[in-house]
Amino acid sequence: MTNELLYVQHSVTERKGVCVCYLFFSWLAVFVGSWIVYVEYSSYTELCRGHDCKNSICDKYRKGVIDGSACSSLCEKGTLYLGKCFTAKPKSQVYSGSWGDLEGVIKCQMEDAPHYDLGSEMEPRKESAAFNKPTKGTSVEKFREMILNHLKAKVGDQANLADLATQVLAITDANKDGHISLPEAHSTWALLQLNEFLLALVLQDREHTPKLLGFCGDLYVMEKVPHSPLYGVSLPWIVEVWMPAGLRHSMDQWFTPSWPHKAKISIGLLELVEDVFHGTFGSFLMCDVSAASFGYNDRHDLKVMDARYIVPEAIFQEDIRQQRCEADEDCVYGADCLTSCDLTKHRCTPEVTRPNLAKACEALKDYVLRGAPSDVREELEKQLYACVTLKGSAEQMEIEHSLILNNLKTLLWKKISHTKDS
Numbered sequence: 001m002t003n004e005l006l007y008v009q010h011s012v013t014e015r016k017g018v019c020v021c022y023l024f025f026s027w028l029a030v031f032v033g034s035w036i037v038y039v040e041y042s043s044y045t046e047l048c049r050g051h052d053c054k055n056s057i058c059d060k061y062r063k064g065v066i067d068g069s070a071c072s073s074l075c076e077k078g079t080l081y082l083g084k085c086f087t088a089k090p091k092s093q094v095y096s097g098s099w100g101d102l103e104g105v106i107k108c109q110m111e112d113a114p115h116y117d118l119g120s121e122m123e124p125r126k127e128s129a130a131f132n133k134p135t136k137g138t139s140v141e142k143f144r145e146m147i148l149n150h151l152k153a154k155v156g157d158q159a160n161l162a163d164l165a166t167q168v169l170a171i172t173d174a175n176k177d178g179h180i181s182l183p184e185a186h187s188t189w190a191l192l193q194l195n196e197f198l199l200a201l202v203l204q205d206r207e208h209t210p211k212l213l214g215f216c217g218d219l220y221v222m223e224k225v226p227h228s229p230l231y232g233v234s235l236p237w238i239v240e241v242w243m244p245a246g247l248r249h250s251m252d253q254w255f256t257p258s259w260p261h262k263a264k265i266s267i268g269l270l271e272l273v274e275d276v277f278h279g280t281f282g283s284f285l286m287c288d289v290s291a292a293s294f295g296y297n298d299r300h301d302l303k304v305m306d307a308r309y310i311v312p313e314a315i316f317q318e319d320i321r322q323q324r325c326e327a328d329e330d331c332v333y334g335a336d337c338l339t340s341c342d343l344t345k346h347r348c349t350p351e352v353t354r355p356n357l358a359k360a361c362e363a364l365k366d367y368v369l370r371g372a373p374s375d376v377r378e379e380l381e382k383q384l385y386a387c388v389t390l391k392g393s394a395e396q397m398e399i400e401h402s403l404i405l406n407n408l409k410t411l412l413w414k415k416i417s418h419t420k421d422s
């Protein structure tokens with residue numbers, strides 16, 4: 001009898017222990033889940049401020065400070081609206097958007113500090129009195145002169161900047177009435193301060209930049225790129241934290257198009273390198289050549305997704321010279337534009353250590369080699385590794401730079417030119 005009582009007491013104690021453990025872990029799960037939801041919500045509300053951005057822009061539009069082709073649709077008709085938030089930094093809001101039958105990407109600026117910051121984006125922030133240039137009474141000719149001087153400061157004294165200024169004036173006349181109003185000029189001047197908008201102008205006749213659909217102040221709408229990033233798959237952050245880097249890298253390469261399509265996309269990136277190096281309106285440096293910066297359309301034409309880190313070489317060199325340094329690691333902009341530190345002056349030197357082509361080949365190496373046909377793989381690998389090891393500025397090694405670039409394009413093109421994928 002005593003043994004039976006002891007057994008019953010022991011069983012009851014065990015059940016109590018199980019219940020306590022169950023309650024503890026249930027409470028822990030609820031706590032952790034609530035904390036995750038709170039962190040995610042806080043992060044979202046801090047990053048995604050599209051509502052504030054729209055209110056600010058529309059307030060200025062209603063006051064007659066700014067105008068543009070997207071203003072009426074955004075602020076009056078309600079036919080342009082913000083969809084899903086893709087913002088990575090609070091100062092640069094990015095949303096999917098719908099504008100009638102058009103699908104686009106809406107970008108809006110949110111920062112007020114008027115300075116250059118090599119640690120973030122190499123472009124001036126909004127002045128505290130935003131949209132105050134040009135001033136009232138400025139003639140169209142004077143505004144044209146302002147545009148020319150600004151472009152000259154951005155990309156250098158190029159021979160055909162007058163043509164680019166004419167294109168800017170054509171865009172400024174948003175309602176196409178043959179006249180440029182002061183609010184329209186305010187919007188265009190604010191947009192000209194942004195690297196991405198400037199690059200869209202410079203490469204508007206090329207296929208690698210999404211088309212500008214409209215603007216209102218420094219909010220602008222770009223053509224939607226249906227496939228982005230260039231490769232990889234989006235995973236929940238909790239999976240990202242625990243996944244080994246090697247496995248993540250391999251997984252990124254699984255979710256890619258067929259090899260002929262990858263070859264065509266790769267040719268597009270090589271063509272972009274050509275376009276921004278000694279292009280029609282000066283040279284640009286590609287300072288973030290990562291998969292997230294690029295995408296492609298249904299025809300597998302490469303498109304630039306984020307051009308904030310494709311910067312005019314003249315502006316980069318002017319700003320990096322002023323950067324104090326103790327080591328080469330202090331002389332970096334974005335992820336990929338590194339110069340060296342002059343230890344005698346403790347200032348950064350202006351010449352980048354790697355040309356755009358080397359950085360593009362680094363991004364393409366695993367992407368285009370995976371699944372490559374056996375009859376081109378060995379030569380393709382040889383050309384890519386020669387490309388990746390390029391050093392110094394493109395001007396210093398222009399012949400070798402051009403030779404490798406043309407060899408890569410020819411090799412890829414010959415393999416796909418007879419297929420429907422071309």
